[in-house]
Amino acid sequence: MAELRNRSAYFEYAIEDKYIAGIVLTGTEIKSIRLGKVSFNDAFCYFHKGELFVKSLHIAEYSHGTAANHDPLRERKLLLTKKELRKLENKIKEKGYTIVPLRIFINEKSLAKMEIGLGKGKKLHDKRESIKQRESDRELRRQFK
16 A cells, blocks of 8 residues: 655654544545655645645656646645644644655555655754754664674
8 A cells, every 4th residue: 555754744844643544535635646746845734714625746647638638736624523623723722833745655445645744844953853863873784793
């Protein structure tokens, strides 16, 4: 099954909470996701009239699509429960919080899902700390092989 990760999200943000959301997609979009043609560059989530949308998530056009092919950068609605939406919306109003897409995957029922994370932007010194941690972990793995 296809699982596509947004690796830069963990570097740019300190993820505090994660949610699994459904995505409203067209037929050609799901086919492109199954082929792994997704880019998370600058993708983010925002609220509009109490609903959550993901913006700038690039899903490439399906190669065998006809004139009914989708717009690669269109905004896509995310499906969460009202309780989760309210909780996220209240957190977003606090300074520094944002919602970022972490990964897209196909679940066992063959539905496309998106894992989103509630995160705070890291400062430059936090990013340096992340790099040091990653390098020390890599060095430890190398020694114990």
